[in-house]
Structure formats: structure tokens, C-alpha cells
Amino acid sequence: MLVAASLFGTSTVVAKEVNLSLKQAIDRALTHNISVQNQYLSRITDKVALEAAEQEFEPQYMITIGDQSNSVYSSTLAQHEQNTQTSVGGSIRLKNELGGQLELNLAQQKNEYEGFDPQYASTLTLSYKQPLLRGAGSKVAGASLRQAKWHELSQQLRMQQFLTEVIGQVVTQYRSYQLALHAMKISQHSFKRAQHQVQTNSALVEAGRLSHSEYVQSRVALANQKLALKRAENELDQARLLLLQILRLEEHTNLNLTEPLAVSAPNLNLARMVTTGLKNRPDYLQAKLNVRSNDLNLSVANDEQNWDLSLNLSYQLMGSEGHFTDSLAYQGHLNQGDYSIGLQLNIPIGDKIKRQSLYNAQIALYQSQNSLYELESKIRLELLNSKRNIETGWEGLQLAKSYLALTREQLSLEQEKLAAGLSSNFHVVSFETQLVDAENQFISAQISYLNQLTVLQAQLGTTLTAWQIKLEPESGISVNNMKAYRLTAGPHQEGWNSHE
Known part of the structure; x- marks a missing residue:
């Protein structure tokens, strides 16, 4: 329960707890995020424009x-x-x-x-x-309709790119909150171990087996762990609020993340990755579409030179x-x-404007062809770099896992030595710090590895497919349902599995 102060006293705000998987977070963002809804509204105007263009060959x-x-x-x-x-x-x-x-x-x-x-x-x-000359033939006569259809396809690719970016933001922020949750749990466990060590050292001092100065060191370590815990709690709440903002949920909502940090060894083939990327990436498909569009514009410009x-x-x-x-x-x-x-x-006599239009169309075609070639090279390098990062990240994750196991064993042995009077509190505190660092490194390595896989999905253009997201809602996008994308003031909470 959260208590919020007001000008006339205090008021009690009951916090709701929401069970949230990563898929639920993505679905929530795509149905309640204002930027997404505005994009859907823009798609309505795109469809109306296409319908108007398709009337060109109708009575x-x-x-x-x-x-x-x-x-x-x-x-x-x-x-x-x-x-x-x-x-x-x-x-x-x-x-x-x-x-x-x-x-x-x-x-x-x-x-x-x-x-x-x-x-x-x-x-x-x-x-x-x-x-019979200018304007004759199906290619020129149907140019405006063909361009309208390509524009609609271009807007679909733009929507795909936008949804991919939104999903990437949700996934990244969801995992940032997961990281903050684990960091807080690590700080809590470290704080409890420090408390237990203070109690143990107090008993050792009373038994004359530990000096008072080393007991003070353990008290200092406890105070330091308490400060670290406060920082972790603050970072956790910051991550929670950022995720709530993306999901458009009330600020008092507590999130219970149910998505496990499941990782598996990568199995990547660069040739297949490049083929998939060139087939699905919206920016590459848009670049190819630009070449086709500019080629048609050049044909129209050439036709304009005719009598x-x-x-x-x-x-x-x-x-x-x-x-x-x-x-x-x-x-x-x-x-x-x-x-x-x-x-x-x-x-026409001395019409330099049409000649200029021809040059502009030719230059635009060459530029789009150059951009397509450059983008293809960029995609290959991006995927090569992503493959290396993922494989390196997996190796780093395994090393972090081994490092964590060793630091746990090291601390346990040092605590036994301290209890037997064969070590000092300084070594125990140092090994405790190493353990906290190892635990944080392991969780960070897991999150980083999963985020690299998310980046790879975007680079392959398979994000929507991977999360089973359709480019358009089930209800469709039309003028008849445009009010469905007008969000009311304040966050929506309908249909969520929550309890007070």
C-alpha cells in the first residue's frame, strides 16, 4: 500500500500489482502507447489516399x-x-x-x-x-496508380520499422527492470550476509578470538551494504516508472515480472542471416522500392520529352x-x-523545365541505386558484427557463471577460516565485495546476451514474426473505426490480471 501526502493531510493510494510477461508487455504497449495509436491513425489516411488513387481507371x-x-x-x-x-x-x-x-x-x-x-x-x-506519343502506353498511363500502391507499401514498411523500434524499447526496458530487480535482490542478500557476519564477529569478540578493530570493519561493511541497498531500491523504482510510462500504466502500479531469464547457446549462420535480412528488413525493402519508384519517374520524365x-x-x-x-x-x-x-x-519549343526534370529523375535513380548498394554492404557488416557480439557474449556469460561459482566457494571457505581464527575480517569483506560484483556481472551478462539477440531480430527484420505481431489490428484500419485509436485521458487498466 502506498501513502501519498496532500495539501490537507494524507490520502491512501492502493497500489495494484500486475503479473506481466514480456509478450504481455509488448501487446500492452502496441495497444495503449500513444505514438503507436497515432501511427495507426496516419495509416487510415494512407488507405484513403490509395482508395482515391484506385479510382483513376473507374468511371x-x-x-x-x-x-x-x-x-x-x-x-x-x-x-x-x-x-x-x-x-x-x-x-x-x-x-x-x-x-x-x-x-x-x-x-x-x-x-x-x-x-x-x-x-x-x-x-x-x-x-x-x-x-499517340506523350502519355501513351500502359507504363506511363498507369504510373500514378502504381506510385500510389508503392506509397502504400512504403507506409507499411515504415509501420513495420516503427513497431520494431517500439518492441525493442519495451523489451529493453523490461529487461532493465529485471536487471534492477536482481540487483536489488543481490543487495538484499549481501546486506543479510553482512548482518550475519556482524553477529558472528560480535560473538568472536566476546570469546576473545577476534579483535575489536576487525569487528568495527564488519560494522563499516554493513553500513556500506545498507547504502548500496538504498541505491538499488532507488534504481529499481526508476526502472519501474520508465516501464510504466512505455506501457501507459498508473504510476502506483507494482509489476511482477514473470518472464524467465532463459538463455541458450547461439547457432548462427552468417549466410542465412544475410539472406533473411535482405528478405525481411523494412529499410532494405524500402530502398529497393525507392529504386523502382525512381526508375518509373525516369520513364515518365523521358515520356514528357515527346511531342x-x-x-x-x-x-x-x-x-x-x-x-x-x-x-x-x-x-x-x-x-x-x-x-x-x-x-x-x-x-514545345525551348522548354528547359522538362529537360531539368529529366536530369533530376536520372540523378534520383542513380542516388537510390547507390544507397541500395551501400545499405546492402552495411547490413552484411551489421550482421557480421552482431554474430560476433552474440558469440562473444555467450562466452562471456559462461565465464561470468564460472566466476560466480568460484567467488561463492571462496567466500564460504574464508568465512570458515575466520570462524576458526585463521583469517581476518578484511579478507571476508573483500571476498564479499567480489561475490556481489560476480553476481551482478552474471545477471548483466544474461541481460546483455538477451538484448543482443533482440538487436539481431531487428537487424534480420523478424521482430514482428518472432513476437507474433500483425502489422495491422484484427479489426482492420479504416475511417469507420478511427475513434478506436483515440485514447482517453489517463492510463488504461482494463483486462489486466491484477490484485490490490
């Missing part, structure tokens, strides 16, 4: 309604003449994958002149425009009469409309 509908009043001065009549035009129309546009565009327009117009009966006009127009030659086809039916239905009838049959076919050529 586009438009309705147009207009009403206009005019006052025209007539020099013949020396007065203004009033007229009103009301129009209603609709159009359908369809772009094909070769760059052509088909458009159907239907317009109805009513003209009212002062002193005359209204006149109605109906127009039906079907037109088709097909680029604008297009084939234009149109067909039109028109009718005008004093009644609306008559205007439709007077449009005639389909074979009575007006046809047109033609070619149009636009030749």
Missing part, C-alpha cells in the same frame, strides 16, 4: 446545374433586354490503361427571352482522346425546340449526328 460521374440571368443593352432598341439561361447536364468519364479518355456528355438548356416563348436545347456528345500528338474522335447530336420533349426528339437518330476525327500535335 467518373458529374452532374452540372446552372442558372444565369443576363441583361444585354440593345443599341437598336436603346434599352436593356433581359434573358435567363437554365442548364442541367451530366457527364461520364472513363480513362483506360493506354492513356485514352472516353467522355459522354448530356446537356439540357432552357433559354428565356423577355417577350418570347422559352426555347429548349438538348445536346449529346461522345468524345474520345487517345495520346504531344493525340487522336481526337467525337460524335454529337443536337436539338432545339420550343418544348423540352420536342428538343429531345429533334436531336434525331444516332446516324443523324455530327462526326469528327482529327489529329492534334503540340510541339
Whole structure:
């Protein structure tokens, strides 16, 4: 139970204890961390943008309604003449994958002149425009849609990288708290041993088998261990608060970490590691995507250097009469409309901007290719270095384990010698210090080794797979559920196995 002081007295705050495995900590962070929720909200806008881009080759509908009043001065009549035009129309546009565009327009117009009966006009127009040079072909015509899909893939890779970093932070902080817990337990055990040694030395002094100065040394060692225990408790609470902050839990929550410090010997193959990394790492996949995107941009820039030659086809039916239905009838049959076919050529002269765009696209492609090559070399070196660190860390862990066993045996033997009057308290205190150091080294070696494996997961791009994390929640990401990612004020505690 925690007691917190207030301005008007004291108030009791009941601390909750939460059993927390490492997987639970990761799941908690991914569902309650504000930065993660903001990233999911950004993903909603990404999906909306892709849906909009995918409509490029779908029919586009438009309705147009207009009403206009005019006052025209007539020099013949020396007065203004009033007229009103009301129009209603609709159009359908369809772009094909070769760059052509088909458009159907239907317009109805009513003209009212002062002193005359209204006149109605109906127009039906079907037109088709097909680029023959610039803008022609599926590669150029579909470039914007392809870029939109690549952008969506790029955002997925960015999300994967972000979640990997968040998981890495949670794992590191979880193990930092584990390290602080073990450090405090080591300090507690050392403090108890120092207390026991003081009691033993007191009995030896009374029996005349130990000098008073050595008894004072044991009291000094006890005071030093008490100070070390206080420091360990403070560091433990600091680590707890940092973990609570990541998990978005209340500051009074006590955490019972249930994840064991399980380690096993490494079995690493550099060739397989490199293959896995190049297949899964989001930064490498993003670099490859950048090359493809810049290559497409170069194709579009090359296409922009062409002349604008297009084939234009149109067909039109028109009718005008004093009644609306008559205007439709007077449009005639389909074979009575007006046809047109033609070619149009636009030749730009001295357009340096397009030439500059071509150079920029070429340079961007070369730069992305260079970056991809550099990143691949960097990944190989990172994995080689990580493999060496893990193997060295395992060897160091085994040495720390042996060192711990020897220091325990050394202290036990020295305590027996002291009890028999064959040693001094100075040696016991020194060996006690060595034991505490060995215990801390062993725990630190375990945590460091596990953290190196976590770093390797990130370098291989397998973090989400290893922790069974999906890139998107089960409920999906859409405009319909965007409110699910709006967190309320204050930490959430729902669904946790806790007790007061």
C-alpha cells in the first residue's frame, strides 16, 4: 500500500500489482502507447489516399446545374433586354490503361427571352482522346496508380520499422527492470550476509578470538551494504516508472515480472542471416522500392520529352425546340449526328523545365541505386558484427557463471577460516565485495546476451514474426473505426490480471 501526502493531510493510494510477461508487455504497449495509436491513425489516411488513387481507371460521374440571368443593352432598341439561361447536364468519364479518355456528355438548356416563348436545347456528345506519343502506353498511363500502391507499401514498411523500434524499447526496458530487480535482490542478500557476519564477529569478540578493530570493519561493511541497498531500491523504482510510462500504466502500479531469464547457446549462420535480412528488413525493402519508384519517374520524365500528338474522335447530336420533349426528339437518330476525327500535335519549343526534370529523375535513380548498394554492404557488416557480439557474449556469460561459482566457494571457505581464527575480517569483506560484483556481472551478462539477440531480430527484420505481431489490428484500419485509436485521458487498466 502506498501513502501519498496532500495539501490537507494524507490520502491512501492502493497500489495494484500486475503479473506481466514480456509478450504481455509488448501487446500492452502496441495497444495503449500513444505514438503507436497515432501511427495507426496516419495509416487510415494512407488507405484513403490509395482508395482515391484506385479510382483513376473507374468511371467518373458529374452532374452540372446552372442558372444565369443576363441583361444585354440593345443599341437598336436603346434599352436593356433581359434573358435567363437554365442548364442541367451530366457527364461520364472513363480513362483506360493506354492513356485514352472516353467522355459522354448530356446537356439540357432552357433559354428565356423577355417577350418570347422559352426555347429548349438538348445536346449529346461522345468524345474520345487517345495520346499517340506523350502519355501513351500502359507504363506511363498507369504510373500514378502504381506510385500510389508503392506509397502504400512504403507506409507499411515504415509501420513495420516503427513497431520494431517500439518492441525493442519495451523489451529493453523490461529487461532493465529485471536487471534492477536482481540487483536489488543481490543487495538484499549481501546486506543479510553482512548482518550475519556482524553477529558472528560480535560473538568472536566476546570469546576473545577476534579483535575489536576487525569487528568495527564488519560494522563499516554493513553500513556500506545498507547504502548500496538504498541505491538499488532507488534504481529499481526508476526502472519501474520508465516501464510504466512505455506501457501507459498508473504510476502506483507494482509489476511482477514473470518472464524467465532463459538463455541458450547461439547457432548462427552468417549466410542465412544475410539472406533473411535482405528478405525481411523494412529499410532494405524500402530502398529497393525507392529504386523502382525512381526508375518509373525516369520513364515518365523521358515520356514528357515527346511531342504531344493525340487522336481526337467525337460524335454529337443536337436539338432545339420550343418544348423540352420536342428538343429531345429533334436531336434525331444516332446516324443523324455530327462526326469528327482529327489529329492534334503540340510541339514545345525551348522548354528547359522538362529537360531539368529529366536530369533530376536520372540523378534520383542513380542516388537510390547507390544507397541500395551501400545499405546492402552495411547490413552484411551489421550482421557480421552482431554474430560476433552474440558469440562473444555467450562466452562471456559462461565465464561470468564460472566466476560466480568460484567467488561463492571462496567466500564460504574464508568465512570458515575466520570462524576458526585463521583469517581476518578484511579478507571476508573483500571476498564479499567480489561475490556481489560476480553476481551482478552474471545477471548483466544474461541481460546483455538477451538484448543482443533482440538487436539481431531487428537487424534480420523478424521482430514482428518472432513476437507474433500483425502489422495491422484484427479489426482492420479504416475511417469507420478511427475513434478506436483515440485514447482517453489517463492510463488504461482494463483486462489486466491484477490484485490490490
